[in-house]
Amino acid sequence: MKNICKFFLSTIAALAIFLSSAQAGSIRIGTEGAYPPWNAKDESGKLIGFEVELANWLCIYMEHDCTIVEQDWDGMIPALLMRKFDAIMAGMSITAERQKTITFSQGYADEVAQLAVMKGSDLEGMDTPSGINLSLGGSDVKSALATLTGALAGKSVCVQTATIHQNFLDSGDVGTINVRTYKTQDEVNLDLAAGRCDAALAAAVSFTDYAEKSGKPVVLVGPTFSGGAFGNGVGVGIRQASDSAIGTRDAQLLKDFNKAIDTARANGKISELAIKWFGFDASM
16 A cells, blocks of 8 residues: 555656646746836736836747736745745845845846935935945945934834845844834835825835825935845846756756846846836846
């Protein structure tokens, strides 16, 4: 009986590998659908946005059939590891912490993070550099962080959970802040506009997109952030390669995405889509 069970299980495992190999040209890409303009849904529920369009173009260059599937942000990496899909394109920044669990393609776009407030806030007009790179350090970075620490003392800051933005606020680099976390960026925007938090931190384009569509007087303040907790651009998240047949496929998929990104950068497609969705060239 034990031998029959072993044979049955080994047959199922072999079949699974066979099916995976047979469908090697078909890729499932996970995105959130709730982080405009990176990825979102239109009124009909169709997935749209910069990364949705870019994913489709990358699949054309790779000559793969692709399906883009919706996944809640806080379950994105676990879902990838559970093989619900093969890759992540969801405004996910390349960070050392995430690279402990998954691997990334080369970056395809910069995510410029910044604080936002409602017009009339006492946080407007903070005297900081226009941008700081936390990886570089130096006197300008220290001075800017000190200014932010003083300005944000006693304030509440809204942020989407499990993001680089939350990690930065929790790091202590800008002192002890009342951090309020939300499941989606849409919820962050709504509570900022409703006055339930003094400021919010996310990709700057998320706030400008919300302000344009809602008519709310959202204002960007302080420096733009990069480096350190904010990572090194946004890339495609893929499972780390292994010696298994599926692991070998993941390794090849990483090569395919990198080659396709090279093509999209060289022919101007990333720049074109960035300007369309962000209003400026955020390509890397």
